[in-house]
Amino acid sequence: MGSIVTAPTHALASPGAARAADAPFHPRTIKSFVRRAGRGTAGQARAVEELGPRFVLPYAPAALDTVAAFGRSAPLVLEIGFGMGEATAHIAGLRPEDDFLCCEVHEPGVGALLKRMREQQLTNIRIVQHDAVEVIGHMLPEGCLDGVHIFFPDPWHKKKHHKRRLIQPPLVARLAARIRPGGYLHCATDWQSYAEQMLQVLGAEPLLRNTAAGFAPRPDYRPRTKFEHRGLRLGHGVWDVLFVRRI
Numbered sequence: 198m199g200s201i202v203t204a205p206t207h208a209l210a211s212p213g214a215a216r217a218a219d220a221p222f223h224p225r226t227i228k229s230f231v232r233r234a235g236r237g238t239a240g241q242a243r244a245v246e247e248l249g250p251r252f253v254l255p256y257a258p259a260a261l262d263t264v265a266a267f268g269r270s271a272p273l274v275l276e277i278g279f280g281m282g283e284a285t286a287h288i289a290g291l292r293p294e295d296d297f298l299c300c301e302v303h304e305p306g307v308g309a310l311l312k313r314m315r316e317q318q319l320t321n322i323r324i325v326q327h328d329a330v331e332v333i334g335h336m337l338p339e340g341c342l343d344g345v346h347i348f349f350p351d352p353w354h355k356k357k358h359h360k361r362r363l364i365q366p367p368l369v370a371r372l373a374a375r376i377r378p379g380g381y382l383h384c385a386t387d388w389q390s391y392a393e394q395m396l397q398v399l400g401a402e403p404l405l406r407n408t409a410a411g412f413a414p415r416p417d418y419r420p421r422t423k424f425e426h427r428g429l430r431l432g433h434g435v436w437d438v439l440f441v442r443r444i
């Protein structure tokens with residue numbers, strides 16, 4: 198693998214620059230997020246300023262040197278869209294032997310996760326504040342991941358927006374190729390039609406095998422977040438989908 202990427206994030210800050218950098222790689226397939234305004238609380242901004250240089254990696258279209266990025270060689274889990282990082286920090290604390298590469302586009306979320314890392318003294322998380330679709334396509338070589346977490350991805354519930362959902366065949370095929378044989382892909386959602394889409398799309402990917410007959414029991418490492426507790430209180434369901442990469 199190449200040396201750790203050091204290109205500044207602002208190198209791709211304008212949409213035009215991002216498109217130009219994309220051209221030789223994968224064209225953008227999904228725009229799964231909207232950029233929200235707001236930089237969050239003063240505490241989150243301070244966490245970004247103080248801890249960002251150590252734990253936030255710049256996006257650049259070149260293979261990531263994970264050993265240099267984490268300072269060790271360890272199983273690597275990719276998380277897409279960690280929100281405010283509640284589940285991320287919990288899991289990283291439970292599994293100190295694993296490294297977590299976590300993508301989120303929303304800046305307050307980055308600050309919130311960095312704050313949790315400081316409070317819980319976590320050193321096995323690195324954050325890329327960038328579109329995970331591009332991170333997967335450009336920074337992650339085939340077979341480099343031991344696991345992937347996609348928890349409560351935006352459901353894009355209107356039918357005309359379903360094309361913006363993350364879990365669709367092209368992205369799942371790309372993700373599956375980046376998971377080593379025996380590694381896993383774990384999704385969770387509280388939106389039934391999306392849960393069914395996850396089951397169908399992952400079930401149709403030849404590199405993946407379901408670990409359950411249909412939906413999986415919630416693995417112990419995935420905590421019930423505040424958001425999930427609220428949904429459960431309102432009577433909403435939650436579905437876990439857990440596949441492994443075929444050997």
Ligand SMILES: C[S@@+](CC[C@H](N)C(=O)[O-])C[C@H]1O[C@@H](n2cnc3c(N)ncnc32)[C@H](O)[C@@H]1O
Pocket residue numbers: 229230277278279280281282284300301302303306327328329330347348349350351422424
């Ligand atoms: C509904 S929230 C769920 C957050 C968290 N996983 C949880 O369970 O609370 C989905 C998050 O995914 C992020 N997101 C969506 N598409 C993304 C992408 N392509 N790359 C990085 N983050 C993305 C959004 O910014 C948002 O914070």
